[in-house]
Structure formats: C-alpha cells, structure tokens
Amino acid sequence: MSDLFPGITAHRVASSRYAANVLERAGDGEVVVFIHGNVSSSVFYQPTMLALPRDYRALAIDLRGFGESETLPVDATRGLRDFSDDVVSVLDALDVERAHVVGWSMGGGVAMQLLLDAPERVLSLTLEAPVSPYGFGGTHGADGTRNDDDGAGTGGGGANPDFVARLRAGDLTEEAPTSPRSVLRSAYVAHPDAQAEHEDAWVRSMLTTATGDDNYPGDSVASANWPGFAAGRRGVLNTMAPQHFDASGIANSPHRPPILWVHGDADVIVSDTSLFDLNHLGALGVIPGWPGADVAPAQPMKQQTRAVLARYAAAGGVVREVEIAGAGHAPHLDDASRFDAELAAHLAAASA
Numbered sequence: 001m002s003d004l005f006p007g008i009t010a011h012r013v014a015s016s017r018y019a020a021n022v023l024e025r026a027g028d029g030e031v032v033v034f035i036h037g038n039v040s041s042s043v044f045y046q047p048t049m050l051a052l053p054r055d056y057r058a059l060a061i062d063l064r065g066f067g068e069s070e071t072l073p074v075d076a077t078r079g080l081r082d083f084s085d086d087v088v089s090v091l092d093a094l095d096v097e098r099a100h101v102v103g104w105s106m107g108g109g110v111a112m113q114l115l116l117d118a119p120e121r122v123l124s125l126t127l128e129a130p131v132s133p134y135g136f137g138g139t140h141g142a143d144g145t146r147n148d149d150d151g152a153g154t155g156g157g158g159a160n161p162d163f164v165a166r167l168r169a170g171d172l173t174e175e176a177p178t179s180p181r182s183v184l185r186s187a188y189v190a191h192p193d194a195q196a197e198h199e200d201a202w203v204r205s206m207l208t209t210a211t212g213d214d215n216y217p218g219d220s221v222a223s224a225n226w227p228g229f230a231a232g233r234r235g236v237l238n239t240m241a242p243q244h245f246d247a248s249g250i251a252n253s254p255h256r257p258p259i260l261w262v263h264g265d266a267d268v269i270v271s272d273t274s275l276f277d278l279n280h281l282g283a284l285g286v287i288p289g290w291p292g293a294d295v296a297p298a299q300p301m302k303q304q305t306r307a308v309l310a311r312y313a314a315a316g317g318v319v320r321e322v323e324i325a326g327a328g329h330a331p332h333l334d335d336a337s338r339f340d341a342e343l344a345a346h347l348a349a350a351s352a
Contacts, residue, residue: 008046
C-alpha cells in the first residue's frame with residue numbers, strides 16, 4: 001500500500017463476511033476503531049491514529065468497496081448494517097471484544113448502527129460530522145419526519161454522474177468542479193491549502209471507491225414526487241435513505257457509552273443548509289421545479305443529531321458536543337490539533 005504513513009502498518013483480515021484491509025498503529029492498551037466516510041478510506045485517518053496517546057491501539061477498517069478491502073454488493077434495504085456487521089466481523093477476527101469507536105460522516109452512521117446492534121462492543125462513541133440519525137435527505141423537523149413515503153430526491157439518483165465517471169476513470173486532475181480533487185477541496189475540507197502535503201494521498205483514497213449500482217452510488221427508481229426519482233435498494237447512497245436507515249433508537253439504548261459529537265461550522269455536506277441536499281438546492285434555485293418548503297423541505301441535519309443526542313443524555317447518557325470554528329466536513333484534518341485533543345480527552349474520560 002503506497003500511502004502508508006510511517007508508524008502505520010496494513011493487514012489483510014479474512015473475516016466471516018469479507019476480506020478487509022485494516023490499518024494499525026500499535027499499542028498495548030484499549031482499542032480505538034476508526035470508520036471512514038463515503039468516497040474515502042482508512043487512509044484519511046492516519047494522522048489521527050498517529051496522534052493518539054501511545055497507550056491505545058488504533059485500528060482503521062476499510063469498508064467493503066472502499067480502500068483495499070474486498071468489493072461486495074451493498075444491500076441498502078438493511079440501511080448501514082452491511083457495513084456495521086462487517087466492522088463487527090473484523091473485530092471478531094482480531095479477537096477485539098470491546099473498542100472505542102470513531103466514525104466520520106457515513107462512518108458516523110455506521111458507528112450509530114453498531115451501537116444499536118452490538119452495544120456491548122462499544123466503550124465510547126465519537127461521531128465526527130456524522131450523517132443524521134435519520135439518514136441523508138428526505139426528512140424535516142428535529143424529529144426526522146419523512147417528507148414522503150418513497151424517499152424522493154434521496155439515494156443513488158442524487159449523485160453527480162460526471163463525478164461518478166471521474167471516480168471510475170481514476171481522475172487525478174483538478175480540471176472540473178466534479179473532479180475528485182476539486183470535490184475534496186470544495187466539500188471535504190475548509191482549508192485545502194493546508195492539505196497540500198497529503199492531498200495526493202487523500203485523492204487516491206477517494207479513487208478506491210468501487211462504483212456501480214451495487215456500490216457507489218447505487219441504483220434509483222422513478223418517483224411521482226419532485227425531483228422525479230427516489231432511492232433504490234442497492235448501493236451506498238441508498239443505505240442512508242430515510243426508508244432504509246434510522247438510528248434514532250440510540251437514544252433509548254440500554255447501554256450508554258459516552259458520546260463525543262465533533263463537527264465544523266463550515267461543513268457544506270452535513271449541515272442544516274447542506275449543498276448536497278437536493279431540497280436545499282431546489283430552494284436556492286440550483287435545481288429547477290422545486291415545489292416549495294411545504295412539499296420538499298430541506299433537512300435540518302445537525303438539529304436532528306442534536307435532538308437525538310439530547311434524548312440520549314436525558315435518559316442518562318453522557319454527551320459532549322464540540323463545534324470547531326472554521327472546520328469543514330473533516331474536522332480531524334481542518335483543525336487536527338483541536339480534534340486530537342478533544343478525542344484524547346474523551347477517550348481518557350471513558351477509560352477512567
């Protein structure tokens with residue numbers, strides 16, 4: 001693997017579900033598991049792994065169809081469970097009974113699903129710019145009320161086809177706004193100039209994304225509701241459609257590990273005004289024919305996360321929210337020193 005940082009090793013782990021690529025920073029203490037986001041891989045988490053206090057063992061798992069892991073179909077009707085079950089299978093293969101879990105973006109949703117399905121495995125939870133507990137798009141209100149029955153405007157049909165084509169072609173250029181490098185600079189991070197040293201590694205990580213109906217972005221179906229399509233049943237983006245994914249039940253989990261929620265105030269992906277929410281883009285006039293906020297309201301993603309975590313805290317869980325000024329969708333890159341310090345403090349408190 002060409003983009004390994006010094007101090008990180010890569011392992012091929014044959015779990016009961018798939019052949020996984022796992023990055024590791026050795027340590028003798030408790031395990032911290034990092035789950036990457038969509039259109040990325042574990043490569044993105046190497047600086048954070050290296051910055052952990054030395055008494056933690058850090059593992060970063062490539063999800064199916066990302067990084068150096070095996071590409072297998074994603075059953076979107078299970079929400080994010082294909083991914084969370086895969087993570088558990090890797091922990092089983094490595095004889096890791098319990099771990100601190102860190103999830104970024106889609107990986108935050110995977111982490112929430114893991115807490116729902118295998119709560120006894122989670123020592124603590126860190127949600128970095130996580131997808132809303134109610135999925136991505138197609139809901140409104142702090143309680144995640146569905147806009148319609150079929151999830152119109154969500155899922156695989158919402159991906160930019162030129163971006164998908166450039167992923168498939170391995171485009172390393174910056175020639176178009178839809179080039180992966182341009183998307184990294186405009187959407188992933190708020191301070192792209194600060195990523196110059198590792199930018200090529202980040203882009204190559206994005207380009208490992210397996211494309212197609214069974215992977216990214218997934219299939220779509222026609223809808224009578226605006227904008228004319230709805231989420232299908234296969235592939236990555238459909239896993240987060242509201243009819244397939246709802247992790248709000250973490251608020252009622254009988255096992256309540258401490259939760260750290262870290263997000264940036266300059267995030268354009270997971271936001272109450274997300275530039276990737278088609279309903280918000282319709283309201284801005286970017287997508288024509290928007291039927292109005294009474295029919296297709298934008299999703300208040302951060303409000304929804306805050307409401308679910310407030311219920312978690314009210315039921316006795318410990319929750320800490322950290323908003324990092326000036327950080328975008330990748331706070332661990334935009335303000336590494338702040339993110340690393342907050343994560344270290346969270347792990348220490350959970351381990352005390």
